[in-house]
Each structure stands twice: as structure tokens, then as C-alpha cells.
Amino acid sequence: MKNSAADLHAGIRLTGKWHNGNYPLIRKLGSGAIGTVYLTKRNGVDAALKISEKRTSMTMEMNVLQSLKKVQGHFLGPCLFDTDDYVSPSGQLYTFYVMEYIQGSRLDTYIKAKGVEWLPVLLLSLLEDLDYLHQAGWVFGDLKLDNLVVSENPVRLRWVDVGGTTQLGRAIKEYTEFYDRGHWGMGSRKAEPTYDLFALAMTALEIMNGGRFPKGDTPKSTIRKALSRADKLRPILEKALSGKYTTATAMKQDLVKHLMKNKAPASAATPSRVAKSNRRKAGLGECVVLSFYGIACYVLYLLQ
Amino acid sequence: MKPSTLKQILLITDGCSNRGEDPAAVAALANAQHITVNVIGILEEGHTEHSLSLDEVENIAKAGGGVSQLIYKQALTETVQMVTKQAMTQTIEGVVNRELKQILGPGNTLDDLPPEKRGDVLEVVEEISETANLEVLILVDTSASMHHKLPVVKEALIDLSISMNARLGNNKFAILGFPGKRDPAVKVMEWTERLENVSSVFPKLATGGVTPTGPALREAIHEFSRQSLPKRTDGISEYEEFGS
Numbered sequence: 001m002k003n004s005a006a007d008l009h010a011g012i013r014l015t016g017k018w019h020n021g022n023y024p025l026i027r028k029l030g031s032g033a034i035g036t037v038y039l040t041k042r043n044g045v046d047a048a049l050k051i052s053e054k055r056t057s058m059t060m061e062m063n064v065l066q067s068l069k070k071v072q073g074h075f076l077g078p079c080l081f082d083t084d085d086y087v088s089p090s091g092q093l094y095t096f097y098v099m100e101y102i103q104g105s106r107l108d109t110y111i112k113a114k115g116v117e118w119l120p121v122l123l124l125s126l127l128e129d130l131d132y133l134h135q136a137g138w139v140f141g142d143l144k145l146d147n148l149v150v151s152e153n154p155v156r157l158r159w160v161d162v163g164g165t166t167q168l169g170r171a172i173k174e175y176t177e178f179y180d181r182g183h184w185g186m187g188s189r190k191a192e193p194t195y196d197l198f199a200l201a202m203t204a205l206e207i208m209n210g211g212r213f214p215k216g217d218t219p220k221s222t223i224r225k226a227l228s229r230a231d232k233l234r235p236i237l238e239k240a241l242s243g244k245y246t247t248a249t250a251m252k253q254d255l256v257k258h259l260m261k262n263k264a265p266a267s268a269a270t271p272s273r274v275a276k277s278n279r280r281k282a283g284l285g286e287c288v289v290l291s292f293y294g295i296a297c298y299v300l301y302l303l304q
Numbered sequence: 305m306k307p308s309t310l311k312q313i314l315l316i317t318d319g320c321s322n323r324g325e326d327p328a329a330v331a332a333l334a335n336a337q338h339i340t341v342n343v344i345g346i347l348e349e350g351h352t353e354h355s356l357s358l359d360e361v362e363n364i365a366k367a368g369g370g371v372s373q374l375i376y377k378q379a380l381t382e383t384v385q386m387v388t389k390q391a392m393t394q395t396i397e398g399v400v401n402r403e404l405k406q407i408l409g410p411g412n413t414l415d416d417l418p419p420e421k422r423g424d425v426l427e428v429v430e431e432i433s434e435t436a437n438l439e440v441l442i443l444v445d446t447s448a449s450m451h452h453k454l455p456v457v458k459e460a461l462i463d464l465s466i467s468m469n470a471r472l473g474n475n476k477f478a479i480l481g482f483p484g485k486r487d488p489a490v491k492v493m494e495w496t497e498r499l500e501n502v503s504s505v506f507p508k509l510a511t512g513g514v515t516p517t518g519p520a521l522r523e524a525i526h527e528f529s530r531q532s533l534p535k536r537t538d539g540i541s542e543y544e545e546f547g548s
């Protein structure tokens with residue numbers, strides 16, 4: 001990112017090329033492989049603005065956020081407000097989008113401050129969201145500590161950065177080695193609910209081991225060693241790592257059982273949600289596919 | 305929809321070409337035949353003076369319509385799959401862009417569309433790169449200096465197969481090593497869907513300082529017309545369970 005340092009910094013305002021939205025870059029919230037996220041204001045309310053020169057990756061993220069918006073009745077990932085381009089004074093073209101600002105602390109910071117008993121509680125809320133996401137036909141993909149934020153009121157674990165979010169059954173778009181079951185030789189990189197649950201279990205192991213650990217020559221015994229630090233959560237994490245939970249709900253139910261046992265052994269009854277019929281993703285949908293069907297066919301022909 | 309096939313050559317080397325024709329010219333020839341040439345150059349640790357030139361690596365990839373990266377060997381795994389994926393997207397996007405110009409008139413590219421519309425187009429690009437068939441010919445420099453890097457190359461190729469086999473489209477891989485004893489390049493692995501089998505190859509390493517990158521690339525192009533392949537056998541899970 002050669003130009004972004006000079007072009008973009010907190011303190012400037014930028015105006016969108018297409019929709020003319022005007023946004024102040026108040027403070028840098030973070031940056032990663034794809035782009036930089038700034039705190040901004042939209043209609044007087046805090047919002048997050050992600051900006052990058054990587055047009056293709058950014059557009060794909062916008063597509064995902066747009067599709068998640070259509071999963072009704074539940075917030076899956078930050079809500080998307082605006083998408084636009086920005087041409088800097090130096091002539092560089094950027095793509096940006098404005099989304100809901102998710103305020104909170106990093107999961108590991110939160111656990112350090114509040115105690116490890118908060119971990120399973122927080123995982124519950126995330127598992128519920130994951131289940132909605134999976135039922136909507138998506139897999140989060142790049143689930144990791146950096147992408148999880150504990151938001152307050154109510155306390156809830158939420159994800160940011162949908163860069164890895166992939167349609168069920170396809171190849172995971174983006175992942176981080178430590179959380180990737182393929183890297184550990186423990187499964188494929190196909191987008192399945194079990195992929196997310198593996199990454200979630202690795203996140204828990206990372207927290208309980210005080211950091212990431214290298215794969216080593218025998219990945220499985222490395223993991224077994226890491227699991228020994230997981231205490232009572234061990235059997236649950238072990239099941240998640242070996243792909244025995246086929247749904248997020250199944251893992252959630254085991255966690256609930258575990259949590260209830262800690263308090264009152266008798267009331268192990270779990271509130272189980274009735275499985276909904278598999279809601280199809282109403283994604284960028286049919287019309288898009290149809291209007292570009294012609295192009296697609298022609299492209300396929302040219303690639304022959 | 306008839307599945308299409310993307311053809312790529314992935315050149316992995318740690319030295320400059322010093323024998324035979326200009327590799328960039330051969331890469332251009334490949335590109336003209338719809339074969340994309342990607343180049344990964346591995347830098348020598350701790351050396352300030354590199355035997356590898358950034359220019360050559362870039363020129364070959366540019367002429368071959370592909371992607372190039374200069375890296376240290378630790379980054380190889382990550383780079384191999386990134387370069388492969390990026391080149392796929394680039395190829396498809398290129399074709400879609402040309403197509404857009406036809407529909408929308410000259411001067412219209414993806415950048416001339418508002419982000420919403422661009423999203424629709426990229427959805428198509430993504431769809432194609434997920435479902436298209438992919439043929440990758442891996443051309444590995446097996447000269448003496450590569451010796452201690454080959455285990456990393458192997459690991460990176462196994463990782464590439466994990467990524468690519470997760471796609472809906474089919475994959476075929478073959479490996480050529482160069483230089484050969486008599487020929488510019490020798491077949492290390494036949495066309496296969498299972499790149500994991502790479503563990504059993506990479507037997508002989510050549511010695512001496514000859515790096516006939518151009519002629520080796522020419523051999524690589526020929527491999528695409530030579531191949532004949534069996535159908536994919538699906539549904540076999542190659543991962544054992546963890547624990548107990």
C-alpha cells in the first residue's frame with residue numbers, strides 16, 4: 001500500500017465518487033491485509049469506514065455484507081450503510097464502505113480482565129450467531145481472535161471482518177493458518193459448519209494457552225498438549241476439533257450442559273431451538289445470476 | 305454450462321536464467337495460447353546480493369499474463385496458493401472486462417461502474433473461479449542451490465492441493481523439474497488430481513549452475529498438449545479422525 005500512508009490518515013474528510021457521502025476519518029481502528037478501518041460519523045452517529053485499494057477483495061466483502069443484510073430478523077456481522085469509491089487528491093482510486101461501528105474490547109483482553117469463566121458464556125452467543133449464519137448458507141471462514149469483539153449491553157461476542165465469509169460448499173476464501181484445519185492436517189478447506197467450529201475451538205485453545213503455538217512435527221500431539229490446558233472445556237473442544245459437531249447448535253447445547261452442571265447439577269435441561277427449515281440464501285440472487293449469465297457463458301467459451 | 309479450464313504454469317526458482325532463449329518471450333508465447341505464467345522467486349536468506357533479479361521474475365510473469373512474487377522460503381506456502389488464486393481471478397476478470405467493454409462501449413471497465421454494480425460482476429467472477437477446472441503445471445528449479453528449499457516446496461504444494469481441492473471445479477497438477485540431465489526439463493510427476501502424492505517425488509537434484517528457464521518453460525507449454533487424463537474419483541475422505 002504505497003500511497004495510502006500519504007493519502008489517508010485520521011483528520012481528513014472524504015467524499016464518495018458515486019453517492020457523495022461525506023465522511024470524516026476520526027481515528028484509526030485497525031488495519032489488516034486488505035485495508036484500514038477508521039472511526040467515522042454518519043448522520044451524527046459513530047460508524048466504521050473500511051478503505052483499501054484492493055478493489056476486488058473489497059467488493060467481495062461488500063457482497064457478503066449485502067447478502068447478510070437480507071438474512072432477516074438477526075444481525076449477522078456489521079450492518080452495511082454505504083459503499084463507494086474515493087479518488088484522492090493524488091489521483092489514487094480507493095474503494096470504501098461504511099458499516100456499523102462495533103464498540104468493544106478484544107476477546108483475550110476481556111477474558112484477562114474478567115476471568116476465564118467468561119469464555120464459555122461468550123462462546124454461547126457466538127455459536128447462536130454462527131448457527132444463523134450457517135442456516136443462511138454461509139460459513140464465516142476466517143474466525144480468529146483478531147476478528148472477535150466483545151460488545152457490551154448486552155455482553156455479546158461479535159465478529160468483524162467478513163473477508164473470509166464463503167458460501168456453503170465452496171472453498172474457504174480467506175483463512176489464517178493457526179485456525180485452519182487444513183493447516184493442521186485435520187480436514188479440508190471446504191466451507192462447512194465444522195470448519196468454523198474448528199477455528200472457534202482453536203481460538204479457545206489460543207486463549208487458554210496464552211497465545212498461539214507452532215504446529216510442530218506432529219500436529220496432533222501438539223493439539224493434544226494444548227487441550228490439556230483446556231480443563232473442563234476439553235471434551236467439548238476436542239469434539240469441535242475432530243468435526244463431531246455438525247452444527248453450531250450441537251456444540252452450544254453441550255456448552256450449556258457444561259455451564260449448568262457447574263451451578264446446579266440437577267437442571268441439565270437444555271433449551272434447544274427447534275431446527276428451522278434450511279432457509280436459502282436470498283443472496284445477490286437470481287437476477288444477478290440471470291443478467292450476467294450471458295457474460296458468464298461467453299467467458300467460459302473464451303476460456304476453452 | 306460446460307465447465308471451462310484455466311491453464312497455469314507456476315515457475316518456482318531461486319536463480320536467474322542463464323541458458324537458452326529469453327524466458328519472457330516464451331512466457332508471452334504461453335499467454336498467447338491462454339496459458340498463464342506465474343513466477344515465485346525464492347530469495348536466499350541473509351544474502352544482501354541476490355542471485356535472483358526482480359526484473360526477470362516480473363518480466364516473465366508480465367509477459368505470461370500472470371502474477372509474480374519474490375519471497376523468502378518461509379512465506380512459500382502462503383504465496384503459492386495466493387499467487388494461484390490471484391492469477392485465476394485476474395484471468396477471469398480480464399475476460400469479463402473485455403466483455404463489458406463490448407456491452408457498455410469502449411472505455412468502460414469495472415472501475416467505471418458504481419460499487420453495487422461492480423459487486424454483481426465480481427459475483428460472476430467468483431462463481432467462475434470456484435467452478436472452473438484448473439490445470440497447473442509446476443515448473444521447479446531443481447538446481448543444487450534449491451536443495452535445502454525443496455522440502456518447503458513440497459509442503460507448499462501439498463497445501464496448494466488442500467486449497468484447490470476444496471473448490472467445486474476439478475484440478476490437475478503436473479510437475480516438471482529443471483534442468484534435466486540432457487533435456488531442459490524432466491517430468492517429476494505426471495498429471496494427477498492428487499498433488500499430495502508429491503511427497504514421493506523430487507528424487508534427483510541436478511548439479512551445476514545452468515538455469516535454462518526459457519527452454520524449460522517451452523517444455524512446460526508442451527506438457528499441456530501432451531496430457532491425457534482420467535476422470536476425477538470423488539467422495540473419498542483422506543483425513544483420519546483426531547484423538548482417541
Ligand SMILES: Nc1ncnc2c1ncn2[C@@H]1O[C@H](COP(=O)(O)OP(=O)(O)OP(=O)(O)O)[C@@H](O)[C@H]1O
Nearest residue numbers: 029030031032033034035037048078101102160161
Ligand atoms: N465494524 C467495526 N467496528 C469496529 N472495529 C472494526 C470494525 N471493522 C473492523 N474493525 C477493526 O479494524 C481491524 C481491521 O479490520 P479488518 O479485520 O476488517 O481488516 P482486514 O484488512 O480485513 O484484516 P485481516 O488481515 O484480518 O483480514 C479489526 O481487527 C478491528 O479491530
